[in-house]
Amino acid sequence: MMQAKATDSRQEPRLHMDTNARRNFIKFHARLGEKPCTTVRFFDHSDCYTVHGSDDCELVAKIVYKSTAFIGVLLPDDKKETLQFVSMSKGNFEVAVRELLLVRNLRVEVYVKRSSDWELEYRGSPGNLLQFEDILFANKEVLVGNSIISLLVKLEGGAQRRVGVASVEQNDCKFQLLEFLDDDFFTELEATVVLLGPKECLLPSLEGEYAAVKTLLERSGVMITVPKKSSANDLLQDLNRLLRFAKGQQEDASGLKELQLQLASDALKTAIKYLDLVNDAGNLGHYEIKKLDLNRFVHLDSAAVAALNIMPKPGTHPSMPSYRWQSIMGVLDHCRTPQGHRLMGQWVKQPLRNRDILNDRHNIVACLLESPDTLETLSLDYLKRIPDILMLTKKLMRRKATLQDLFRIYQVILRTPKILKLLLELENSTIESMICAPFKSFLEDLTGLKQMVEQVVDFEAIDRGEYLVKASFDNRLMELQQTMTDLYAKMGRLQTKCSEELDLDGKQQVKLENVAKLGHHFRITLKDDSVLRKNKNYRIVDVIKGGVRFTSDKLEGYAEEFASCRSRYEEQQLSIVEEIIQVAVGYAAPLTSLNNELAQLDCLVSFAIAARSAPTPYVRPxxxxxxxxxxxxxxxxxxxxxxxxxxxxxxxxxxxxxxxxxxxxxxxxxxxxxxxxxxxxxxxxxxxxxxxxxxxxxxxxxxxxxxxxxxxxxxxxxxxxxxxxxxxxxxxxxxxxxxxxxxxxxxxxxxxxxxxxxxxxxxxxxxxxxxxxxxxxxxxxxxxxxxxxxxxxxxxxxxxxxxxxxxxxxxxxxxxxxxxxxxxxxxxxxxxASFPDHVVQNAQEVYNEFEDEHVDKQKKEDKALLEKIQVAIEQLSTAGNNTDINVEDLTQLVTQFTKDIKKLDSDYFKSVLATSEA
Known part of the structure; x- marks a missing residue:
């Protein structure tokens, strides 16, 4: 195997394959055949990932390594067949996938080796991120929406077409349906695409009427997918499982008025099948369905979105210095929460035609501007500490949440009353009705969740950076808890002894800390490093900006025993945690509603900050x-x-x-x-x-x-x-x-x-x-x-x-x-613009020539026109003395005379005409 030499210090992982494995892989890759240019294929080799083929290699090398120098060549001994490749670590694979799916709007496929052959294990597209959510959003803020649309077109009489659109917003668990009549340019469809901002669109075909739709979608930067035809799924049966029905409501979707939109319903059936929503337990019972009314929003076409620079360029992050002035969203987006960022992106693409709602928003922004201290506290103290409740709720629904996730939700429930109190102090009726009243309602609904967390979670352990169930729930947990408490006390005594041996001032100087990779250890400041190095009882583990980490034989023994106990504790508490998460899932609806209210408040606070921080403050319209x-x-x-x-x-x-x-x-x-x-x-x-x-x-x-x-x-x-x-x-x-x-x-x-x-x-x-x-x-x-x-x-x-x-x-x-x-x-x-002088001079000369020609031409035209006017004056003079002249002929003569006068570029004649008309 040969590999191109790297031109910078970064080293990609080596791809280990013997001759036979290389030959077999090249044959397998050839059997895959051509792929669409919009798809990138990855291969999981356990210790690294690769992409192959010139196009994929060049693209991924530039994303991951910023250089194509990392492209290597698979070269069997017989050298008959070769195949380019780029290898990358798991971390760089995740970087590439995030860029391809979220920024470049491309599809991703991942193949995994199964026994003797490779199999397609995961696939994702800009509108279908389910299988990559852990990679894309683990410990990452989700700042963009994730929606996909499916549409069908049916020819009506004349040039009209009926368009049925189904939108699936997977982050918000929302179906939206609409139908409308459109012209052969699909004007309304373009406005719908701008409004919904989908990443991907499902079409049944790319021929006939759909050829024009394809052109429109490409112009709007939307990826197009034609799903494989499969056995039709039962829409009603799927909706009965996916929809969230109100308490006491019969769990039957057949009576929903939204399903009267037959074309849109058929499009929704395709989307549910393509996204495989019913086979993800986290989706069941959490979706809502609505009919979308286009008349609620100001119509925007894609040309206006581009002309007004409404949205930032793909891949631009709010932390980038240029983000603020590159787009209208950047100007307005001072949001502190991920959910606020997402809602702001939705609001700027969906300007409203409802004067009452706009006045409410303007009232709130005005009130916040009149209370700068409250505005500052909301933005910098409270909203800044609100996590992405929507993503945490999705983890709950997929049973992937941890006790730490549950505790973060609990913290939101604790902080929201403080926000509510601050807002009520403003004594503004609009704020009370639009924000405070919903807050109160959702907090009441979440009382049970708050009480459960307080009863179950060990808050003392959280102070030590550990997320554990209270030991009182199980006898075995109590035994392990006692052991860990004893070990922690022993480590505390070692901490005191260490301070004395190093002659440092008490526990303030020697810290006992716990880091996942290192376990429990001591830390002192960098300035005390020399004291530590003189003492042979301790050995340095790590040196960081915050100080020197070190340990001793005794501390290491206690730390290992403590880690073993905690591991057994976590295993013992697993069944209890599963039960807690199961109960917490029942609070998904009020959590989602609370998330939406906090996002709305974040956007309104952001509007106020944008108005205040502009070079010249904005005014209320x-x-x-x-x-x-x-x-x-x-x-x-x-x-x-x-x-x-x-x-x-x-x-x-x-x-x-x-x-x-x-x-x-x-x-x-x-x-x-x-x-x-x-x-x-x-x-x-x-x-x-x-x-x-x-x-x-x-x-x-x-x-x-x-x-x-x-x-x-x-x-x-x-x-x-x-x-x-x-x-x-x-x-x-x-x-x-x-x-x-x-x-x-x-x-x-x-x-x-x-x-x-x-x-x-x-x-x-x-x-x-x-x-x-x-x-x-x-x-x-x-x-x-x-x-x-x-x-x-x-x-x-x-x-x-x-x-x-x-x-x-x-x-x-x-x-x-x-x-x-x-x-x-x-x-x-x-x-x-600093054109060369001789170029500018030449341009002036050519311009003068054309201008001279134009002036000469104009003079000739004016001369001919003057002669014509002279003749007209004589005719009018003669006509004035002729009592037998026809009135129509005289009127025609005067009209033509007036037109000729207007054509003549003469200030005198213009003033005469103006006077006569007056």
Whole structure:
């Protein structure tokens, strides 16, 4: 076997195989055949893990070792067949699996050697993490949701399709069903995918109608799976086992109104089978089923999510410095709990259309901001110490919980009344009804669990770092407990003797500690190291930052005996612990509800901290009913941009009023701030609909039904779409979806095709939105011709991003001012970007040539137009003296004369026309 030399100090485990084993493995790997590029295969060799094949090797080597230098080659003696490989330890295998499933959205398969052959032992995908939960979430915060959707499409009459969607949220044990009619672009389905944020989607096929669905899902970054066809499972029978029924309710799912959605129910049947939910005892009796109402939420398409930078990049962790200013979620997410992080991710993707709920959220944020001490205590003292109750509850349900897990739940039950007391002191009716009342109810439901833990768990042992059942539950436990108490007393006496021998000041200087790998030992500070080394009665075990660990023969003997006793104690208490966990499982429902309430409080506290800690504090938006037709934001700022270092943000305003102004056409130089301005408006409206305060000095916002965006240009090479095609797909979605209650932001539409075609498309879309849809629209463009819309539509206003330029200097002011800016200043921006002088000079010369040609052409056109007007004046003069002229002919002559005058770029004629029209 040959292996590439490592180029850094890290050493991967060696792969030990004799010649015959190598040859057989290469043959087995060849028999597996081709695999999808979205799947990575691992092989468990007991002492290490491997991946094989060039694609998997390169991917995993870069994830684990940050270098492809760790790729080796399996090389049998005959050298006829070879196979690349990367070997890794169990720890690095877990690192790779976590990255592949949670960040890169790929599938993972793990093969294990069984007798003479390899067998597929585990498989996982972004939406099905069950078999990898111990690897992914052991001692790790779960900051992202884990949902999968299954969908079916049925052709209805005409161009309509009925879509049935079933969503399975495995963390929250929740089924959600919905059905809707959709167009051939699947506009509603796209909004549903944005809303639910699934990691994976199950489709029955990739052909026919599902080809368009596949394209949509890929554009949204969702993995697609076509499950193998198998014998149909009985949905009602599965639901009867999986659902949590209320006390006294008949455990029969057949009467559930949600199952009237036949297409969605069939999709749910597929998802339950694919996830194999009924064969996991931890799922039984814990799921709830709901009908999802899309009308509760503001419609967002994937283009708007990207345009507004709503979500952080995959793999970005809240601890990273860049997390805070890369996305809207990062700006708002100051959560202290994992469940808070997860709920925040859900809230920012699901802005609400319910004014009452939003006002409640705004009321709570305002109250917290008025009580800074309470806000600080909640965030830094209480919420920071709340564990992930949902994950602990799942461990309970799967019978994998330990006494330590149960004690952590108990600590939450103890801490919640302190949170409740602090909130009640605020004397705020919204907080009392929204948060305090549910807290009280769930705490009452958990009283029995609290009492059981107090009766069963040995709290004195916990003080020593051990989680044991009270000895009084069993005679054998009492004997072992007495032995351990005696041993602990003996070790205590050794501690006192050690302090005297080393001439150190009592037990404060010599610590008796217990660490899992070392057992009981002594520790002193590093400064006392020299005293210890002179005494031959003690030997050093370890040196750490916190001091020197050491032991003696007697202490080691006591420690071994103590460890043996404790091991027997834990074995003896196993049956009791199992009974305790069995009882605790019955409290899963109130624990889940308490988890959700704490997550909600964490998010609202986070909103208040975000508003307070911004460079300029956020303000509470005044929310108006849908259709009120008002959107006023004074001094609006972009929350991400203003958080970046060395940025002094220049705020701008927007004022839309129904029937007065609903569209801004924004011109101005490249890099002048057009995109930032329109994104700032979209972001502020989104934040208000989430329940957060907004980065303005004043905000009055009519509730919107959708936020639609078309910002930025990018080729989608992987999916074979050009910049122009992406623009057209996104913009067609806007036209189909927008209503007079929507907010639309469009930037630089019409690029990627000829100038005249692009201008024509941009004009027609702007005119449609302003004239027909009448929605709030911010339309940034370089096509200055479009600004003429303001001449024919009173609700359209022109504005521009100000800049000052002369022959030597060019300054961007980033201020929105009324009127049109005729130049784009592209050459000046190129100079700012440090283009070589000769390139800039050449660009200026070419521009001047084109401009001269344009001026000459314009002069010729104006001359011809003047001659035409001259003739028209003579005709009108003659007509005035001719009493026999037809009135229609005269009207036509005047109309044509007026049109020609308007075409002529003359301030004098314009003023004359304006006076006559007035």
């Amino acid at each position: 005044k929310m108006l009913d849908e259709g009120a037709g008002e959107l006023v934001l004074q001094d609006v700022r972009h929350p991400c941009l203003e958080l970046q270092e060395h940025v002094s943000f220049i705020a701008n305003s927007v004022d839309f009023q129904k029937d007065k102004c609903n569209m801004f056409i924004i011109t101005g130089p490249n890099m002048g701030g057009k995109s930032t301005y329109i994104r700032s408006v979209g972001t502020a409206v989104l934040m208000a609909h989430v329940g957060a305060f907004v980065p303005c000095s004043m905000a009055s916002i009519s509730m919107v039904d959708s936020i639609l965006g078309r910002v930025g240009a990018s080729d989608n090479i992987i999916k074979g779409l050009s910049t122009f095609m992406v623009e057209m797909i996104e913009t067609s979605g806007i036209i189909r979806t927008a209503t007079d209650k929507s907010l639309v932001i469009i930037d630089e539409l019409g690029r990627g095709t000829s100038t005249y075609e692009g201008c024509g498309i941009a004009w027609s879309i702007a005119e449609h939105l302003a004239k027909e849809t009448k929605c709030f629209t911010l339309f940034a463009t370089h096509f200055h011709e479009i600004t003429k819309l303001a001449e024919s539509l009173a609700t359209v206003k022109n504005c521009h991003m100000a800049a000052v330029a002369d022959s030597d200097n060019f300054t961007l002011l980033y201020q929105v001012r009324p009127g049109v800016m005729e130049k784009s200043f592209g050459i000046q921006v190129a100079r700012l």
